[in-house]
Amino acid sequence: MENCARFASDLEKGGGTMYTLSDTLHGCTIAHQPVLLDxxxxxxxxxxxxxxRSLLDAVERQMPSAMEDMLRCHGLLAWDAKAQVRVHDAPVVTRSRREDLSQTVPGKRVMAALGKRLAARHHLRGRPFGETLQALRDAVAPKRSPARWRRSHGEAEIATAFACSRLWLAGDGRCVPDSLALASVLARHGHRPRIVIGVCLPIAAHCWVQCEDRLISDRLEAITPFHPIWST
Structure with a gap:
């Protein structure tokens, strides 16, 4: 019931939670309108x-059976599948590591970050969306790395290296593989990254990386328009 109350309160404010409706269907609410990721x-x-109205009512009352027929008619739920309702707190960001890029990093680390970006793009090229999301989950999994690597690079240092590497790819923003690359490096150095996909209306999406409430991949204004709909 606590989830229901939180969802109803957030619905009045137009956002604040994410919800899972099946293994392949995720959603959020923007200005009283449900947005789904299939x-x-x-x-x-x-x-x-x-x-x-049917979906929002079913989510608020935690009654997935009430929306199953509607989801099936829209091709969002297989006829032999069952819907579910799981409400999650949306990830919170309060500050960005990209706001302070005053420190310098060695050129070799910038080149390493660039190499990671290019490798991630090659790795994800042509993959179905579901496989791409699994790759994002794998990227944030804790890594077994040499002890000398653990926390040897701080969040701000890694953020700076990736920000500088972006200059070599100007006008070529690919937030999903870039997030994969950045999260992999953070996890390898003992940090605990989280990859988030957000949406805004009319439909647009953006993917970013954060560690707890600290944004690593972007400046705050870059993600402000987006409401989280999926995260690792």
Whole structure:
């Protein structure tokens, strides 16, 4: 019931939670409108009218059976599958490591970051969306690395190296593989990154990396328009 109350309160404010409706269907609410991420088909979509009201009511009351027929009719739930309702707190960001890039990093670390970006793009090229999300989950998993590596590079230092490497790829923003690369490096050095996908209306999406409430991949203004809909 606590989840229901939190969802109802957030619904009045127009956001604040994410919810899972099946293994391949995730959602959030923006200005009283549900936005869904269908990972099986790699698409974002919005629901309107009766479909929107049915979904929001079912999520608020924690009654997934009430929305199963609607989801099936929209091709969002297999006919032999069961819906579920799990409400999650959206990740919170209060500051960004990208706000202070005053420190310098060796050129070899910038080149290493660039290499990680390019390798991640090659790794994800042509993959189905579901496999891409699994790669993101794998990237944030704790790594067994040499003791000398653990926390040998701080969050700000890694953020600076990746920010500088972006200059070599100007105008070529690919937030998903870039987040994969950054999270992998953070995890390798003993940090605990989280990859988040956010959406805004009209439908647009962005992927970023944070450690607890600290944004690593972007400046704060870059993610402000986006509402989290999925995270590792």
């Amino acid at each position: 990972t099986a088909k790699g698409r974002y979509l919005t629901l309107r009218g009766d479909a929107s």
